[in-house]
Amino acid sequence: MCFNGSVSLIRKLLPPRAGEPCLLVLGLDNAGKSSLTGSLADKLGDGNVTASMEVTEVRLKIKSTKLQMFDLNGRLKNRQLWANYYKNVRGLIFVIDSKDAARLSEARCVLCDVLLDERLRNVPLLIVANKQDALGAMSSRLMVDLMGLSRLEGREWIILECSVTTGSGIQGIIGWISKNIRK
Numbered sequence: 001m002c003f004n005g006s007v008s009l010i011r012k013l014l015p016p017r018a019g020e021p022c023l024l025v026l027g028l029d030n031a032g033k034s035s036l037t038g039s040l041a042d043k044l045g046d047g048n049v050t051a052s053m054e055v056t057e058v059r060l061k062i063k064s065t066k067l068q069m070f071d072l073n074g075r076l077k078n079r080q081l082w083a084n085y086y087k088n089v090r091g092l093i094f095v096i097d098s099k100d101a102a103r104l105s106e107a108r109c110v111l112c113d114v115l116l117d118e119r120l121r122n123v124p125l126l127i128v129a130n131k132q133d134a135l136g137a138m139s140s141r142l143m144v145d146l147m148g149l150s151r152l153e154g155r156e157w158i159i160l161e162c163s164v165t166t167g168s169g170i171q172g173i174i175g176w177i178s179k180n181i182r183k
């Protein structure tokens, strides 16, 4: 009997555990979510990683605080699973590929849709303008303009530039996480 398949199916639909701060990493496919998650796991992880095609869970420790981080796959067919993880969320990290201007409006629509969910109403948002090392990458300022982000109201939000490939901007992301899990 093959038991593993069923266990992982149940596991990936489980919501975050209550009591421990939880961070979600969302964004379109190819934005760099798993790359960012891997980099954070290298720096802050306790070595526990649970991965499937749809979700990767890493457990991080910042000073004495433990937290769970869920990196959810961004392919269209998998986005319907995201809402299973909206409970007990302390921070939302939305990753965007800064060199992919053609998909910026799709990223905007997906982000707006996520932010409409009641369970995420007051959750602080970090938008990561990733792939800043790439030729033609848009600046975060341009992305704020093109996505109309200045109209985003009712929650704390920030956009930070980053390149997971070179490591630039990662410390700023860690700073944002530290600040928001302490709340």
Ligand SMILES: Nc1nc2c(ncn2[C@@H]2O[C@H](COP(=O)(O)OP(=O)(O)OP(=O)(O)O)[C@@H](O)[C@H]2O)c(=O)[nH]1
Binding pocket: 027, 028, 029, 030, 031, 032, 033, 034, 035, 036, 072, 073, 074, 075, 095, 130, 131, 132, 133, 134, 162, 163, 164, 165, 166
């Ligand atoms: N140039 C550049 N490429 C990057 C950077 N971050 C990630 N990538 C590349 O972008 C591609 C997609 O990265 P992933 O981390 O798999 O993207 P994802 O958001 O997890 O995608 P899904 O799991 O399909 O939702 C890979 O080829 C990465 O190597 C970056 O900072 N700069």
Ligand SMILES: [Mg+2]
Binding pocket: 033, 034, 035, 071, 072, 073, 074
């Ligand atoms: Mg991924």
